[in-house]
Every structure is written in C-alpha cells, then in structure tokens.
Amino acid sequence: MNTDATQQVTPATGWWTEAVIYQIYPRSFADSNGDGIGDLPGITARLGHLAELGVDAVWLSPFYPSPQADAGYDVADYRDVDPLFGTLADADAMIARAKELGLRVIVDLVPNHTSSAHRWFRAAVAAAPGSPERQRYVFRDGKGPQGAEPPNDWQSVFGGPAWTRLPDGQWYLHLFDTGQPDLNWDNPEVRTEFLDVLRFWLDRGVDGFRVDVAHGLIKQADLADWQEPQEILSGNEVDKPRPPMWDQDGVHEIYREWRRLLDSYDGERILVAEAWVEPAERLARYVRPDEMHQAFNFEYLLAAWTAPAQYAVITRSLEATDSVGAPTTWVLSNHDVVRHASRLGLPISGGRPNGIGIGDPQPDAALGLRRARAASLLMLALPGSAYLYQGEELGLPEHTTLPDEARQDPTWERSGHTQRGRDGCRVPIPWEADAPSYGFGPTDASWLPQPPSWAEYALDRQRAVPGSTYELYRTALRLRREHGLARGPLRWLASGDEVSTFTNGDLTVLTNFGAAPVPLPAGAEVLVASAPLDGDSVGTDVTVWYRA
The missing domain is CATH 2.60.40.1180 (Golgi alpha-mannosidase II)
Structure with a gap:
C-alpha cells in the first residue's frame, strides 16, 4: 500500500473517529461481593455513571482466567472469565447493559504472550526441544559452555533478563514477566488461534479490541543482540535501526488479516493499537486504511507541559494520521503510567517516573490538579478520538504513599526495588466519601489500600457541584459533542x-x-x-x- 503523504487519502468515517472511550480497570472499578477486588457485576451496576458522564464506549482491561502474575495480562484462557471477576454470563450481562445505555464495549486482547499456565505453554514445557509444542513459543538453545548463557542480551521490560531456562537446558523468551512467555507469531497455528479468539468475542457482541503490545508480536529473525536499555517504547527515529523486538514490519500483515475479519461483521467493530512507537510517522503505519482503526498517542501522553512541546506533538500527530486518513487518538493517563494529576505536578524538566512512592520526589498536588484540568480540557478540544482513564474525571491523583509491602506490580520486584511500578495508578476509585472503601464495594476490603485523602475526590462530593472536576468533564464532553470538535479542523x-x-x-x-x-x-x-x-x-x- 502506498502511504505517501502526498497521495490523496479519504478520511476514515465511523463512530470511533469521534469517540471518547473510558478505560475500566476491572479490579479497581467496582466490587459487587465485598472481596476487595472489582468484578463484572460491579462494572455493570456502575455503567450508568459513564452514560451520565457522556462517554461513547468503554474499554476493559483483561478479565480472563489468569494466575495474575501481571494483573491479568498473563492470560491462561482467552475464551473465559476469571472467577475473580465473575462468569461468561456476567460478561454477557455487562455487554447487554452497556448496549442499553448506548455504550460500546472494547475488550483487551493480549497476543504477544500467554500465561505460563496456558495449556499451550504447559504442553511446551512437557514436550522435547524442537517439538511442535515448543514452536508455538520462542525457545532457543543457550550460548556458552553447555548453553548456560541466555541466547541474547535482551532484557525484560520489567527488569532482569528476558530469558528463562528450563531444566532440559532450553531457554524461552519473555519480554515481560517470567510468567508471560512470548508467542511465536511466525507459526501459522498461533495466527489461526487468535483469529478464532477474535470471532469468539465478536460473536458475543463486543465492539472491538484494544491490542496489548501491538508492536511486539514479530521479532527480528536473527534475535540479534541489542546493546541499548530495554524499554517498551521503541523510541527510534525514522532512519535509525529499530530494536529487534519492537515495531518490526511483519506485524502489519497480522493486522491486515484481523481487519478483514472485523470488516466481515456488522456494526463497525474496531482494533486499537497499544503501540509504544515513535516517531508519529511509524505509528501511523498501524492505522492505515486496511489495518487498525486507532493507535494510542503515547508521544502526546509523554509530552512536556509547555506551549512549544504541546504545539509540536499535536501538529506532528495530526499530520501523520491525516496522511493515512486515520483519526488521531489522544490519551493522558492509563493503567501503566503515573496519573496525570500527579505527573503534571512534578518539575517539567524531570523524566517520566515508573511509579512514585515514599522517599521519591513528591508531586505538588494543587499544581498537578490545576495542570491536569487544563490538559484535559485542551485534549478534549482536539480533533479525533480521546481516551479517559477511570478516576481522572474525579481529578484522582496517584497514590504516592502506598506502602512498599502492598505493591503487586512485578516491576517492583524485578527491578530490585528501584522502580515503584504501576500500583499507584491502579488503586480502587472512590464513589462515596462516607461509605466503606469509599463505595468501591460493600466492605472495607480493597486489594490495594486507598489513601484517606481520597474522600474529597469521591463522586458524591463532586456531582452537581459547580467547578468540580467531574462537572468540568461532563461540561466539556457535552460541548465537544455539540460543537463537533472531534471533526475539526x-x-x-x-x-x-x-x-x-x-x-x-x-x-x-x-x-x-x-x-x-x-x-x-x-x-x-x-x-x-x-x-x-x-x-x-x-x-x-x-x-x-x-x-x-
């Protein structure tokens, strides 16, 4: 396909080009049974809040069966619901209720890796080196005497080596946790399996998929060493070598096949790329007319809070996506980064922290919220689609005083306690100031402790209160729709x-x-x-x- 920016490209049309989509982190949204973990019935009961807020769709982080080594991004079964969150019937009920409220539903898909508890990986461990079972994953012999050294120098995003050795001597690749072995997407069996997984959820009525680590499925064939620090962000310039584990050209063939499948269904189903890819011209390749519909704009999320930085990233982003006829997809917070109400309260010259904890430089809470409100209003005025992360409509900050013993993100342990990780942005959100667990559930139980200061952010303290962050978001979303801001120019x-x-x-x-x-x-x-x-x-x- 010719994607030269000089070619006339017809802009995409469809609900997703203008949508505001709200991310639900299931374990932290609403708990129906008092066990301290959010669940699907809890989500269903709270969907009315999102209709009142004025969003168009919801995206749910994984709720599949999982050992929870990485909060559900280690999937053991792609066609079921973890008992932590409910049942398939609960998922059906949640989808049905969303439709009643006029909300579309996007679910997470995790195709780069499975859980080590997945039946395929269990079979691979039990099988011999070179067997068909092992060819579904990335197994290699080691280097050095008796193959005792990893096959290459790749590091896990969470810290430490990206390879683990089995008792029989072979090593398997995991770009994330040891419990998340990378799939081999050069294997046709893997490709067939995921087409079937897509059909399973499309047939249940979901409106699309947010694709986790969309830029990581294909690895450079020779698995060459990479001398640079390992990050999930590819961070490359157009003319510089790309990391051998990220943003390889072969991923686009996969997404073209997926797009053909989604286009065969009615109702405008969509694919959303979580692709930490720079520059914008590389990211735009994921949203060409026959590939994905949206790609998160992480360059925008990471941009400094200055006029020149904002102008540069907005202009560059719009030019890149316009060149392929796609909408730009704006985002300021999600379950993987420090909430922007805290991130923007740090010095502008500072780097992006991987979590904030006791002993770290603390954000200025008042400054952070003031900038966050300004940034959100700026973002919601931009043409294209926008994503909100649960709680940002309340002005919710990062939990920066979370006790270290409460942390569950694998980054904390794998980094040798040098990176706080993502738990601070994942704490269950407050609904009612004077209720147990601030209305998160019927008891005080909460899988991560909530800070006492969160009572002031509770929804019932902000609803119908002029000037509150919640009412600011409601007003902005209504005006955005009434004035057609998503359409530009x-x-x-x-x-x-x-x-x-x-x-x-x-x-x-x-x-x-x-x-x-x-x-x-x-x-x-x-x-x-x-x-x-x-x-x-x-x-x-x-x-x-x-x-x-």
Whole structure:
C-alpha cells in the first residue's frame, strides 16, 4: 500500500473517529461481593455513571482466567472469565447493559504472550526441544559452555533478563514477566488461534479490541543482540535501526488479516493499537486504511507541559494520521503510567517516573490538579478520538504513599526495588466519601489500600457541584459533542513560548502556560474554563474554550 503523504487519502468515517472511550480497570472499578477486588457485576451496576458522564464506549482491561502474575495480562484462557471477576454470563450481562445505555464495549486482547499456565505453554514445557509444542513459543538453545548463557542480551521490560531456562537446558523468551512467555507469531497455528479468539468475542457482541503490545508480536529473525536499555517504547527515529523486538514490519500483515475479519461483521467493530512507537510517522503505519482503526498517542501522553512541546506533538500527530486518513487518538493517563494529576505536578524538566512512592520526589498536588484540568480540557478540544482513564474525571491523583509491602506490580520486584511500578495508578476509585472503601464495594476490603485523602475526590462530593472536576468533564464532553470538535479542523492562531491558541469549528481554545495572565478578546463568550478566570484574564495553567 502506498502511504505517501502526498497521495490523496479519504478520511476514515465511523463512530470511533469521534469517540471518547473510558478505560475500566476491572479490579479497581467496582466490587459487587465485598472481596476487595472489582468484578463484572460491579462494572455493570456502575455503567450508568459513564452514560451520565457522556462517554461513547468503554474499554476493559483483561478479565480472563489468569494466575495474575501481571494483573491479568498473563492470560491462561482467552475464551473465559476469571472467577475473580465473575462468569461468561456476567460478561454477557455487562455487554447487554452497556448496549442499553448506548455504550460500546472494547475488550483487551493480549497476543504477544500467554500465561505460563496456558495449556499451550504447559504442553511446551512437557514436550522435547524442537517439538511442535515448543514452536508455538520462542525457545532457543543457550550460548556458552553447555548453553548456560541466555541466547541474547535482551532484557525484560520489567527488569532482569528476558530469558528463562528450563531444566532440559532450553531457554524461552519473555519480554515481560517470567510468567508471560512470548508467542511465536511466525507459526501459522498461533495466527489461526487468535483469529478464532477474535470471532469468539465478536460473536458475543463486543465492539472491538484494544491490542496489548501491538508492536511486539514479530521479532527480528536473527534475535540479534541489542546493546541499548530495554524499554517498551521503541523510541527510534525514522532512519535509525529499530530494536529487534519492537515495531518490526511483519506485524502489519497480522493486522491486515484481523481487519478483514472485523470488516466481515456488522456494526463497525474496531482494533486499537497499544503501540509504544515513535516517531508519529511509524505509528501511523498501524492505522492505515486496511489495518487498525486507532493507535494510542503515547508521544502526546509523554509530552512536556509547555506551549512549544504541546504545539509540536499535536501538529506532528495530526499530520501523520491525516496522511493515512486515520483519526488521531489522544490519551493522558492509563493503567501503566503515573496519573496525570500527579505527573503534571512534578518539575517539567524531570523524566517520566515508573511509579512514585515514599522517599521519591513528591508531586505538588494543587499544581498537578490545576495542570491536569487544563490538559484535559485542551485534549478534549482536539480533533479525533480521546481516551479517559477511570478516576481522572474525579481529578484522582496517584497514590504516592502506598506502602512498599502492598505493591503487586512485578516491576517492583524485578527491578530490585528501584522502580515503584504501576500500583499507584491502579488503586480502587472512590464513589462515596462516607461509605466503606469509599463505595468501591460493600466492605472495607480493597486489594490495594486507598489513601484517606481520597474522600474529597469521591463522586458524591463532586456531582452537581459547580467547578468540580467531574462537572468540568461532563461540561466539556457535552460541548465537544455539540460543537463537533472531534471533526475539526484545527487551525493554530498562535503558539509561542507561553500561550497556545487554536480554533476548532466555531470555538477558540486558549491555554496559558506562562506566568503572566492573558487577556481574552473583547466580547469573548466563555463556554468553559479549567479554572475560574480573573475577569477577562486567563491565569497560569488554565485552558478556556470561548466564542469570539
């Protein structure tokens, strides 16, 4: 396919090009039975909140049977529900209730690796080297005397070697936890299996799949050593060598086959790539017209909170996706990164932390929330689709004082306690300030402890309260829909070192990143602002939508 930006590309149409999609982390959304772990019946009971908020769809992180070595991203059975979360009947009921409320449902698919408890891997361990069972995964003989050294120098994203040796001497690859062996996507049996998994959930009525580690399925054939630090983000320039484990061109053939399958179903089913790929031109390859529908824009998530950085990433992202006719998909938080209400309260010059804990530099909570509200209002004014992470509509910060003994993310142990990991953004969210577990469940049980400060963020403290973060999100989502902001086009009026201003449809969007107040034009009609204005002046770290 020719993807040259000079070619005329017809923009995609469909519900996903304008959708706001809400991520549910099932174990932390709502607990129906009081065991401290969120579940599908709990989600079903709380879906009305999302309809009231004004989102278009939900994406659920994995709820499949799993040993939970990586919070469900180690899948033991792709066609069932873990008893922790309920049953297949509960999944059907949840999908049905979502449809009643006008919400579409996207489920997680984890194709890069299975759990070590998956029947395929158990069979591979029991079989001999070179057997068909082992060819479903990436097994290799080791290097050095008696093959005692790993086949190459690759490291796990979670820390430590990416290879584990079996008693018979062979090694298997796991780019993540030892309990997550990588599949061999050069094996036709693997490809056939996942087409069948897609059909299983499509037939149950799901509207699409968020594809975990979408850029990792194909490895460079020679499994060459990689001298650089291992990160899930490919972080490459267009003309530089790509890491041998990420963003290999062969992944696109897989997604073209998946797209043909989804297109054979009615109802506009979609594929969403979790592809930590830079630059934007490489990411755009995943959303060409015959591949995926959306790809998370992690370059945007990682961009510094400055006017030049925001202008650069927004412009580059729109140009790249426009060149293939796809929508840009904006995101500020998810279950893998520090919540943006805390991340933006850290010094702008700092790196992206892998978790924040006791003893780490602590974010400025007030500054972080002020910037987070401004960033969210800026994001929701951009053309394309947007993703929200559960709790961000409440202004929820990272839990930065989580006791180390409570941590469950494998990153904590595998990094030798040098990376706090992702538990702080996964703490069960607060619904009712004065209820047990803040309304998360009927008891005080909570699989990760909730901080006492979270009572003030509870939904019942914010609903119908003017100026609350929840009402800010509701207003922004309503105006976004009424003014067709998802359709664009965006036109920059100004973007200097301290202020950015653009028009989208009949609205003007101004964000003040600088220290000095910025006056609005005479006669400007303000529709929504991320913080109170001082007369007609926009203060520091404030976004405003207005009509001239």
